[in-house]
Amino acid sequence: MRTRDVLRFARDAGAGYPLRTSLSILAMAIGVAAVVVLTALGDGARRYVVAQFTSLGTNLVIVIPGRTATGGFNPANTITRTPRDLTVEDAAAVLRLPGVQRASPLAAGNSEISVGGRLREVLAIGVAQPYVEIRNFQLQQGTFIPDMDWSRTLPVAVIGAKLREELFPGQAAVGQFMRVGDRRVRIIGVLKPSGQGLGMNTDELVFLPVALAQALFDSNTLFRILVEARSRNHIEGVKQEVATLLKARHGGEEDVTVITQDAMLATFDKLLRALTAAVAGIAAISLAVAGILVMNVMLVAVTQRTGEIGLLKALGAEARTIRHAFLAEAGMLSLFGAIAGYLLGQLATFALRQAYPAYPAYAPDWAVAAALVTALTTGLLFGIMPAQRAARMDPVQALMKH
Amino acid sequence: MALIELAGIERVFRLGDADVHALAGIDLSIDSGEYVAIMGQSGSGKSTMLNLLGLLDRPNTGTYHLEGRDVTTLSPDEQAAVRSRRIGFVFQSFHLVPRLTAAENIALPMSLAGIPPAERDRRVAKALKDFGLDNRADHRPDELSGGQRQRVAIARATIMHPALLLADEPTGNLDRATGEEVIHLLETLNQSGVTLIIVTHDHNLGARAARHLVMEDGRLTSDSRRPASADFSS
Ligand SMILES: Nc1ncnc2c1ncn2[C@@H]1O[C@H](COP(=O)(O)OP(=O)(O)OP(=O)(O)O)[C@@H](O)[C@H]1O
Ligand SMILES: [Mg+2]
Numbered sequence: 001m002r003t004r005d006v007l008r009f010a011r012d013a014g015a016g017y018p019l020r021t022s023l024s025i026l027a028m029a030i031g032v033a034a035v036v037v038l039t040a041l042g043d044g045a046r047r048y049v050v051a052q053f054t055s056l057g058t059n060l061v062i063v064i065p066g067r068t069a070t071g072g073f074n075p076a077n078t079i080t081r082t083p084r085d086l087t088v089e090d091a092a093a094v095l096r097l098p099g100v101q102r103a104s105p106l107a108a109g110n111s112e113i114s115v116g117g118r119l120r121e122v123l124a125i126g127v128a129q130p131y132v133e134i135r136n137f138q139l140q141q142g143t144f145i146p147d148m149d150w151s152r153t154l155p156v157a158v159i160g161a162k163l164r165e166e167l168f169p170g171q172a173a174v175g176q177f178m179r180v181g182d183r184r185v186r187i188i189g190v191l192k193p194s195g196q197g198l199g200m201n202t203d204e205l206v207f208l209p210v211a212l213a214q215a216l217f218d219s220n221t222l223f224r225i226l227v228e229a230r231s232r233n234h235i236e237g238v239k240q241e242v243a244t245l246l247k248a249r250h251g252g253e254e255d256v257t258v259i260t261q262d263a264m265l266a267t268f269d270k271l272l273r274a275l276t277a278a279v280a281g282i283a284a285i286s287l288a289v290a291g292i293l294v295m296n297v298m299l300v301a302v303t304q305r306t307g308e309i310g311l312l313k314a315l316g317a318e319a320r321t322i323r324h325a326f327l328a329e330a331g332m333l334s335l336f337g338a339i340a341g342y343l344l345g346q347l348a349t350f351a352l353r354q355a356y357p358a359y360p361a362y363a364p365d366w367a368v369a370a371a372l373v374t375a376l377t378t379g380l381l382f383g384i385m386p387a388q389r390a391a392r393m394d395p396v397q398a399l400m401k402h
Numbered sequence: 403m404a405l406i407e408l409a410g411i412e413r414v415f416r417l418g419d420a421d422v423h424a425l426a427g428i429d430l431s432i433d434s435g436e437y438v439a440i441m442g443q444s445g446s447g448k449s450t451m452l453n454l455l456g457l458l459d460r461p462n463t464g465t466y467h468l469e470g471r472d473v474t475t476l477s478p479d480e481q482a483a484v485r486s487r488r489i490g491f492v493f494q495s496f497h498l499v500p501r502l503t504a505a506e507n508i509a510l511p512m513s514l515a516g517i518p519p520a521e522r523d524r525r526v527a528k529a530l531k532d533f534g535l536d537n538r539a540d541h542r543p544d545e546l547s548g549g550q551r552q553r554v555a556i557a558r559a560t561i562m563h564p565a566l567l568l569a570d571e572p573t574g575n576l577d578r579a580t581g582e583e584v585i586h587l588l589e590t591l592n593q594s595g596v597t598l599i600i601v602t603h604d605h606n607l608g609a610r611a612a613r614h615l616v617m618e619d620g621r622l623t624s625d626s627r628r629p630a631s632a633d634f635s636s
Contacts (some may be wrong), residue, residue, distance in 0.1 A: 001513055001514050001516055005516075013501070113633045119458035155476055225593050312514065313458070313482065315485070315486065315511045315514055316485040316486020316487070317482060317483075317486075318479045318484050320479070395459075396457045396458050399458070399497070402514060
């Protein structure tokens with residue numbers, strides 16, 4: 001029998017039982033769609049985190065007070081208490097290192113601000129001028145904190161876009177005064193909205209000169225030192241230099257943790273890739289279930305069409321032809337199921353992206369390919385047994401069943 | 403040369419402890435172009451005989467030569483090829499594929515044999531015309547009358563130009579008039595050279611054949627020929 005005739009025969013056979021056929025196609029489609037949607041969620045989370053990290057800046061080396069045993073990145077570090085102060089002087093020393101392009105101290109604390117009687121709790125960040133370039137921030141209006149001696153407590157502030165809208169609706173903010181804690185500061189700049197930055201929404205922050213912030217918080221310690229290496233190749237060297245420098249400055253005590261953005265990124269990337277692979281595996285179980293359903297449907301088809309199988313044999317069909325016809329039918333169920341599931345999955349991820357634009361819910365290509373291949377192979381694999389059963393049938397017995 | 407040559411054919415079914423001799427010691431020779439009716443009581447082995455002649459079943463012992471070739475030793479696929487090219491079946495219950503149209507049912511043996519579509523279409527068109535099914539080509543079996551269904555089945559059985567046409571109770575599911583019509587069709591095919599073997603309970607139908615075989619408990623008990631001069635319209 002010609003291949004085209006086998007395929008047409010199988011197609012007509014499937015179409016002859018629309019309910020059964022559409023149900024097994026649906027089962028296969030749900031399996032494939034599950035893989036597509038779940039891996040899109042997993043990989044979306046990964047992309048989201050990567051994007052957040054990247055928005056911190058490029059070639060970043062970050063100094064965190066406190067020490068972890070392994071020196072690797074551990075999210076718990078970010079809340080470790082300071083054993084010895086990390087100071088503005090430390091930051092200034094880091095800036096002088098050869099591989100360092102830029103560096104900024106960073107002090108952080110909660111503070112109350114008031115404008116015209118309106119009170120608001122904000123996170124105030126004390127930084128130096130290089131910070132704006134390290135983070136690659138754009139200003140909506142005005143200027144950032146000027147390049148000046150880091151010990152100066154110049155009473156100026158730069159605020160986030162959202163804060164500006166809240167505090168100065170419909171009017172210019174630059175040049176206005178506001179109260180931060182017990183200080184009166186002049187607003188010299190407004191940042192463009194970004195919304196990025198790992199948990200802290202920059203649009204709601206107030207940036208102050210680092211010395212001013214420290215005076216405000218009544219503390220000498222820094223929350224971070226942000227360092228930008230000259231290039232990607234300098235990152236590891238800078239990391240070593242910074243660690244050595246600070247150890248020397250802190251009396252031989254290794255009491256800071258120096259991490260690179262790359263290492264953090266790699267850790268999260270690995271973690272979330274593993275997560276995506278895991279959910280893909282779980283979703284693949286539904287494909288196996290769908291495969292078993294296809295087998296079941298094909299076994300029913302073989303039983304139901306026993307008389308027809310006998311007839312085909314009487315008309316001169318070889319065992320191979322009958323096997324191929326039933327395999328083709330199982331393959332078509334899987335194929336159409338896989339295609340429908342692919343479209344369904346793409347539609348669902350599209351809807352997800354529409355609903356949550358910040359979340360890049362795209363299924364990775366490998367997952368889509370694996371889902372389609374798995375669907376087809378399980379369908380065919382589970383189709384073999386029913387097809388064999390049909391091909392081996394005794395023609396006389398088969399013809400008697402009608 | 404004989405078309406069919408059976409020698410010492412036995413077909414035994416095991417039913418529990420008992421052996422049922424559906425065919426026992428059959429020796430038979432049928433020439434090309436003959437018109438044979440097989441008759442006998444229910445359970446006498448007529449269908450078993452026809453299945454054996456159609457290579458749907460194998461004997462336990464004995465040999466079967468079809469067109470001079472020993473077909474009992476062929477592999478299943480070789481037998482399938484012989485069924486495809488040399489043998490046509492007509493069943494009591496028509497055995498049409500319900501989802502296929504009349505034309506597609508007729509074309510089925512040709513698709514199975516891998517004949518190109520153009521040739522198939524040509525032959526189907528001719529068969530539809532020859533069997534008076536011109537305007538039923540696109541009808542499915544459930545849209546056809548019993549007589550039309552059996553005509554489709556006969557068209558299907560002959561579309562590969564077989565040497566041998568086997569019909570097991572071809573009129574069993576038809577009313578008298580339609581049955582006559584179908585028999586007449588089969589006889590016309592026989593007159594054009596096809597060897598026709600019909601299993602029937604109906605003595606009137608059986609009497610129309612040129613040669614009568616009577617079976618009893620798996621044995622051939624009578625083999626009689628009608629004088630060649632007898633007329634067919636009885
Ligand atoms: N597959 C089988 N297994 C067991 N016994 C069988 C089988 N097929 C046929 N037989 C037995 O063989 C004998 C002949 O059966 P067969 O079907 O050839 O009879 P028949 O002459 O065609 O009868 P009918 O006129 O009722 O169709 C019967 O006794 C039947 O029970
Ligand atoms: Mg019978």
